[in-house]
Amino acid sequence: MENTQTHTYRQLIYEGINGLAPEALVEIVDFVYFVRKRTLQPHDFEEDLRTALLNKELRDLSREEEQHMDKEFEDYDKLNPRE
Numbered sequence: 001m002e003n004t005q006t007h008t009y010r011q012l013i014y015e016g017i018n019g020l021a022p023e024a025l026v027e028i029v030d031f032v033y034f035v036r037k038r039t040l041q042p043h044d045f046e047e048d049l050r051t052a053l054l055n056k057e058l059r060d061l062s063r064e065e066e067q068h069m070d071k072e073f074e075d076y077d078k079l080n081p082r083e
Contacts, residue, residue: 002010017028038045 017025020028037048
């Protein structure tokens with residue numbers, strides 16, 4: 001049986017989402033699944049978080065490398081004209 005506090009939270013959530021646009025409901029669903037995974041599958045959540053952080057770091061590194069290479073070769077044609 002559900003306690004009073006849990007029932008109150010469920011009611012507040014229902015009233016809070018009632019009438020929201022579909023786009024907002026999509027965000028709420030994402031958040032609900034995020035909280036469920038973090039709560040019910042903490043090991044999987046931590047692994048997903050580590051993977052996401054690593055992927056972001058790799059994307060940032062790739063951008064930095066690309067910018068470095070662009071700068072390094074920006075005057076290449078002027079400095080090394082083709083004969």
